[in-house]
Amino acid sequence: MSAAAHHAEELVLGKPSFGQVTAEIAAPMERRPGAFWLLAFLAAFSALVLGVVLIGHTMWKGIGVWGLNRTVGWGYDITNFVFWVGIGHAGTLISAILLLFRQRWRTSIARAAEAMTIFAVMCAALFPLIHMGRPWLAFWVFPYPNTRGPIAVNFRSPLLWDVFAISTYFTVSLVFWYVGMIPDLATMRDRARGLRKRLYAFFALGWDGGTRTWQRYEKACLLLAGLATPLVVSVHTIVSFDFATSVIPGWHTTIFPPYFVAGAVFSGFAMVITLLLLTRKALDLEKYITDTHFEKMAKVLLTTGMIVGFAYATELFIAFYSANRYERFTFENRAFGPYAWAYWTMVTCNVVVPQVFWWKRARRSAFLLFVASCLVNVGMWFERFNIIVTSLHRDYLTSSWTYYRPTLVEVGILLGSFGLFFTCFLIFVRVAPVVAFHEVKLTLAEQKETAHASH
């Protein structure tokens, strides 16, 4: 019991009162933005503008301005798509799966992680859209009565499954995030004045904190968590079907669904760590987002990193064991061919780097966490690049072998997607509570009870 109490005490430091919780979490929204925020916003917004300009350029000229060719039809665009969808997964994992498992440490970080999910899925959805070349016809992916005769959507295509998976995932995540915020928006409404008060009131939906409302609300959150859990697993499974149901060596693998889901959680947690380290620093939230939170996330990173490493080894073994010369060639080419640099970058970042988290001191060091989580993000981007590009660039006909190089336009659009992501996140921390008031208060109350019980 005393171990449990000790464990619980570390989640919110300094035993603040309920009023203090409200005041301290609301403070960053109520004061003028600091220099750090302004600089970050300037950088993010510049990257976003660059991305918008380059997307405009792509639309004007056509996707010929990218480095894609007849052999490599999927390059940066789809790599970025899979990368960003993966990032989103950690948010749902923290908010839904950890809620079902009653992991109290999720409370302080769930809101920020969910916001990350929403913005990451927005970035992800951007890439298939511009990859279409004619994004103004994007609505063709939805089944609706039309005059195109037999050219309707094909429900047997994994790409169409993806449309449904991503749009459902985005909608459900958005709703879950918003519902989770309603009581906190009411708190902001009751603190604010003037126009701000009216705006918060609009989004708080007349929340009054009655027990009948809380009872239904808690039930709804639990049900949504129960729905989001299989959903998040299905989304990256379906993303992996985009590859796994094809007959390209290197893609046609049954290991893909679990391998992609583990990779998604891995990359998502890396991004949560990067983001929360910066957020905690910028908003003075050391009391609520503690070293204990980071330590737990580092453990998840270590575990999923090893699952991913195991998947790499399995892939290589199965390619060898299949005795299929095309499979063998693809994997030899991946590890020792012209893209070997990308393969070994991936292995170093994803398998070697997280091993540092076997040490408790590394799990609690902000500097090491930051460096390692950034490297994991790089590694996971390269994982998708490897899967997509190295499997394509040397196909069955040697005459069509090629080496794909992105153009500056593609690199700029990738940068732009980071700009979109960080711009949204920076605006979010100014207008909505990054840490859920009501959940921290509940954790605090439980913490007190546990402490009482142990004495």
Next chain:
Amino acid sequence: MPPTDSVLAAPLGSRKRIHTMTFDAPESALAAVRRLRSEGFEIDDVHTPYAVHGMDEALGLPDTRLGWVTLAGGFIGGAVALSFQIWTHAIDWPLVIGGKSPLALPAKIPVAFELTVLFAALSTVASLLVRRRLYPSFSPEPANQPSPAVTDDQFVLLVVERDAGFRPHRFHELARELGAAAVVEGWRVL
């Protein structure tokens, strides 16, 4: 003894008068609810900054049937998705793709699953919002909220007075005994 305030003295008829009793701590609010109810007082609701566990049982609220709405939404979503795919692919315009039967079910599962989740989630949230009458309005103070502090750090009980059975004396005695931080008499008449 009649209440001192003459406004409060008017008979209520079929209406009810709400008094509030405010507490600083969740456990005192819970204890107060249990005590007041055991002494025959009627409590309309308790407004709290977070979901105080056990409060719904203390108030004697029945469990919500929200789960059934979720289940129904999920069934409808799955049925809509499956029947739509079967209708477009196998009935209205059967196309053989890759030599597979137009009716082949496995290919229809991913979309059916996604729509099951989508419908279930949206109907859950819609039910929550409709049943608790949560809808957007620019009005800064919700009519049912006894104090803006209930979204911060106060726990407020709404105690109901009807013409028969309410004992103002005992109400005040209990407020003192239970350590209430504040009492507002006749906050609202409904």
